[in-house]
Amino acid sequence: MRYLIRSSALTNYIRVAREVGLDPYRQLSKAGIRRSVLLDPAAMISAEAMRRLLAASARAAGVEDFGLRMAETRQLTDLGPLGIAMQGEPTLRRALESMVRYLRLQSETIVMTIEEVDDLLIIREALLGESPASQRQSIELVVGGMYRLLRRFLGDSWKAQSICFTHPAPSESTTHSRVFGMPVLFNQDFDGIVCRAAELEAPLVSYDPVMAREVRQHLDNLLAESDEAYPEKVRRLILALLPSGACSVEHVAEHLGVDRRTVHRRLSRHGESYYTIYNSVRVDLARRLATTGDRPLAEMADLLGFASASAFARWFGSNLGCTVSVWRTRLTGSQNDPSEA
Template identity: 45%
Template structure:
């Protein structure tokens, strides 16, 4: 059985291909990929097909930095549910460990490891594809995405000690220098990033340990074959998806690997409904956030998946019979 990767790995592929004068749909067909993978980031597609697609595209365009071109506009959200775990971890070290721990949910062919010694932190990344042929483009995409994600947490001015690639330098290193700076090095003994342990110690101001725990629980459940034997599995998924603003029953079913009718049927069997569970989870989290008092009301509304604070206020009054501000700690109301 071939290893699989989320189709989010092809984010920006069509745009880069067209800019290079290529026909992205024709190239997808050449490697046996469905065009739907350019629209739905959560499809599971063969990693070797993605590798071949990037190498064919690089050769056809004459751009030996094709994979890196796909990195320039990547966002943390391209990691899907894994991003919800990472953004709630308290330090950059914990962020990196979370991304590495769950990397197999994004790409089953990735081997990644964080090593620290004497003030230096090394993030090693490798693609274990079991094939013959170049993986240059996929490797540069992999390392580039990690680099972009670290800048999300460490700031736009952050730079690692070194960005390492095992392959030879490109004909024109301009894009590499623009993206990574003059710290990029080729012909190294591993692919990845060299940082400082101080970088790893940096706090993540967006962190919420409660949400991080819930997010880890759902990812652990997903990694265990996506089973749903109790209401708890659905609760865990809701706790992770609520802040994204899309916690529909279709999204929950997708995380569990079943259809929406199966989710509905199983919940009814256990004496509840999807709507009831959504309200239960929101009540629990609303109580936590308002009693904690560290977040403004608008942010609480966002974290609970409401489109606007007014929608949150109406829901809260309906659920608790009082206005939301009354539950906040006195020192948090000012």
């Protein structure tokens, strides 16, 4: 499926590209992005083209933190109407919940979930349709942008409990230290931010109930007009819920406000089934986990909901045509091939 994002995602690209010695307009052209979209932040562009642009720019400049450099000076205004909706909420927790609801209007490829565990709040970020070998720049842009947003509301002295990425650590982490102001955890189970739940309950001084109601009505109308297909709604939920282990059709149905029979029936109308979508998401996540570092099979099996490492290994071979070790060997070979650069 072709996913779209607002061209405001390109904010700071020209500046960062020039800082690392690139011709930004040449890179845009190679990625298939017209320079005219830079003049219209509401224009929709291909998420895959954006992914290619970030990955190619990082590779051409010889830097591993290109996406994070773009996130470093992101502002709430870059989110357009979504940013206005967030400012109209009474608390930061409610603002983040509003972001989850309307994020698809900003980016069809980002899946964001909020999970409370004891006194902590986990903000998970995932990307639909991303190639596992080239996700680093995109996900660091997303998580870095979220961190900037939280500090916008909580103050520059605020720090998260932890910053997590599924990919391996870069060879040099100066930018990560500068942006996050704390050690970053790599090779983790998810991409996102962990903070104290109580910190997000503080009232927002920007709260305006009248404005909030009007903006929500406008965004609800835009959501209705976008008419996302039912299978895609299910896919988003599976991607969000799978790492938590609560990803049965019953759990997905609960999030959709229906029973499991209704989920099966509506998917059937689109020629889809819950199992095929679930397995497709599993395959995508398995590729990413096999790509990022040397995770033990038992850990990967647990993250993907398998009862044992052997069951996961059999499933991986059946769906991807090789063992995890062979997959990693092939990937390493392609990354070392100059023709892939």
